[in-house]
Amino acid sequence: TQLLEQSPQFLSIQEGENLTVYCNSSSVFSSLQWYRQEPGEGPVLLVTVVTGGEVKKLKRLTFQFGDARKDSSLHITAAQPGDTGLYLCAGPNRDDKIIFGKGTRLHILP
Amino acid sequence: EPEVTQTPSHQVTQMGQEVILRCVPISNHLYFYWYRQILGQKVEFLVSFYNNEISEKSEIFDDQFSVERPDGSNFTLKIRSTKLEDSAMYFCASRRDGENTEAFFGQGTRLTVV
Numbered sequence: 001t002q003l004l005e006q007s008p009q010f011l012s013i014q015e016g017e018n019l020t021v022y023c024n025s026s027s028v029f030s031s032l033q034w035y036r037q038e039p040g041e042g043p044v045l046l047v048t049v050v051t052g053g054e055v056k057k058l059k060r061l062t063f064q065f066g067d068a069r070k071d072s073s074l075h076i077t078a079a080q081p082g083d084t085g086l087y088l089c090a091g092p093n094r095d096d097k098i099i100f101g102k103g104t105r106l107h108i109l110p
Numbered sequence: 111e112p113e114v115t116q117t118p119s120h121q122v123t124q125m126g127q128e129v130i131l132r133c134v135p136i137s138n139h140l141y142f143y144w145y146r147q148i149l150g151q152k153v154e155f156l157v158s159f160y161n162n163e164i165s166e167k168s169e170i171f172d173d174q175f176s177v178e179r180p181d182g183s184n185f186t187l188k189i190r191s192t193k194l195e196d197s198a199m200y201f202c203a204s205r206r207d208g209e210n211t212e213a214f215f216g217q218g219t220r221l222t223v224v
Contacts, residue, residue, distance in 0.1 A: 031210035042114075042201050042215035043153065050210050088153065090213075095158075095166050098143065098203070098213050102152040 002027040002093045004101035012107040016078050021104040023089030024071045030092060032072045034063055037086040037103070079108045112136040116202050116216035123192055123223055131187045131219045133202030142185045143203040143213060144177065146170070153201070159185065192223045 005024045013019055023032065031050045035043035047056050049065035049072060056063045060083075062075040076083055088103045115134045123129050135142050144156040157167040157177055164177065176188045185204075189196055199220050203213040 033212050035215075037153075040199070040218075040220070042116075042218045045212050045214060048210065048212045090153075092210075096141065096160075097155055097158055097166050099155060100145075100153040 006101035006104050010105045014109050020075045022073050028069050032091045035088040081108045081110050084108050114216035120220045129189050133185045135204030139204035140207045141205045144187045145201045146198040148198045194223050197223045
């Protein structure tokens with residue numbers, strides 16, 4: 001069974017600090033997606049990484065796909081209160097089902 | 111920008127009643143999904159649908175659940191006899207054909223079974 005493990009589960013940091021959250025698997029994924037979810041709303045797609053070693057930037061967010069395509073990280077520079085939310089990584093399994101990690105709940109303190 | 115839309119946004123139903131949750135996927139997408147998320151828990155896969163049939167379903171998706179694409183645009187999830195533990199956010203998602211294409215999610219339906 002392909003699983004995605006996200007760490008940390010919870011992270012609370014001060015505004016302006018940098019942080020990195022992780023998404024790991026023992027399986028190879030053809031791609032990984034990062035979503036952000038606000039309470040009571042659906043996951044909103046942030047980015048898809050496809051190529052091993054790929055780095056994508058979205059303003060202050062930097063996403064990296066591991067060389068072996070088994071892991072990914074999200075780095076946020078100078079976190080803002082608006083970055084608060086649940087960050088989910090997800091990827092397609094062999095049957096094209098999209099599986100999710102449990103997410104990292106991020107809280108940025110003003 | 112095209113988006114997945116779900117209705118209703120919130121439904122309250124009595125235990126044992128049938129509910130139908132509705133979704134309009136993005137128009138050129140070919141893969142459709144239902145997920146659920148119990149409050150505070152992870153997003154769980156229920157079922158995937160492609161080419162007018164179920165392509166995969168989870169253990170959660172038992173005989174009480176069914177999906178349908180009654181016309182060219184709607185994708186529905188029916189729960190025949192709701193249980194208290196069916197209370198959750200239900201998300202519909204769709205994606206277009208092709209490898210490594212992303213899924214786009216609706217805003218969800220909050221189902222409360224009382």
